[in-house]
Amino acid sequence: MSKTPSTPPGGKGYASSPCMAEETGHYDPQAAASRHAADVARWRKAERSRLRAERLAMTVAERQAAGDALSGHLRQLLKSRSGGADGQVISFYWPIKGEPDLRPLMADLHAEGAVIALPIVETKAAPLVFRLWTPETRLVRGDWNIPVPPPDAPQLTPGIVLAPLVGWAPGGYRLGYGGGYFDRTLAALSPRPFAIGIGLDSAQLQTIHPLPHDIPLDAILTATGVQFTRGAS
Template identity: 70%
Template sequence: MSDDFESFRCRSGFSSPPCYAAEVAPEYFDPLATDPEQARDVARWRKAERTRLRAARLELSVAERNDIGVALAGHLRQILQDRFDGARGMVFSAYWPIKGEPDLRPLMAELHDAGATVALPLVETKAAPLTFRRWTPDTRMVRGDWNIPVPPPDAPIVTPDIALAPLVGWTADGYRLGYGGGYFDRTLAALDPKPFVIGIGFEAAELPTIYPQPHDIPLDLILTEAGVRSQR
């Protein structure tokens, strides 16, 4: 890294951008950043951290990842019950697990059965906010971008009241290191009213900082298998 970036590290105390998928836009760069060279240094640093954290996640055994998913689902179920009456009558956006992410699909089915409208995000237009389409346990999924299963085009479009954001890394001040595509940033910036956003990640993926840029939006709550780790 450049000397300027090392200086920036010493005086900064922030974190990362909400994004959605790693392979989407590796050149993703925020033109609103006040120092383009600094922003590019941050982007390079984040790319290296994503690689490291994803490798560490994939080194976990299937049993370890399953245990983490069960613990996370338990914490999330309690939060939804305590704060949102179990999300009954609300639109709850989840995610389809990829690349070793915690698997919350059993909880998605449970929430559907309890009266929540469950949705999944998908890319319908490149470099634009995500679209949220309704999902049920009977939905016949199709292959979307990067081969991620998504609801079909005839599934209703909905607007989430609560949205989960899968984390590659996270910080105690509520910022998310995502996959680097910028989609989640654009989505949160575009939604009005903004949903209550819960970051879902591994306890071992905590970072002291990710040096947020002007486009970064902190999450409302970050949850790991250890419980609530950050809330605003």
């Protein structure tokens, strides 16, 4: 598990109290916030590299075991929330860079009556678009060369969204790839979907040093089970 530094990301503490600086008229809150955000961005970039390297070092058998376990926990979570997946519009994801592979479950839930969507970056720096996936869908290459449904596939509004995690922290916080797409999407959708983070136990962090744009997820699942659900005591 990554250790959270006792000083701000970047390893530098304050030379004097920010409160004293404010009293002397030399403290600029906006500049301080910008420096903090830049420090957090550098720290997150380093953590992404570390966690992705660890994930890619897993064996094929380890990845398959993690995907199978996560699929089982996701089934149980869906059952506990709504009695099952039948009739639910669920956004999955196409796995890349060693992410847990839930595609077998995606096909199974489709066969059981769920409506499956996949997220697509159709406009840079904008919310994701969700389009219908079925086993017969002929996928095309989208952003990052990820297979996605074609532009003429029906657009959907999911009630449940699965978000792959590079890292995760208590409180439902997600470390993603840095593009901000899931945060923009959760902020834009109304009603907001139930967002479930899918990741590895080894990707847990003490904190991601949340910034104002970071939107907590509603649940986090790993191979050992549910790690977080919003509102749970």
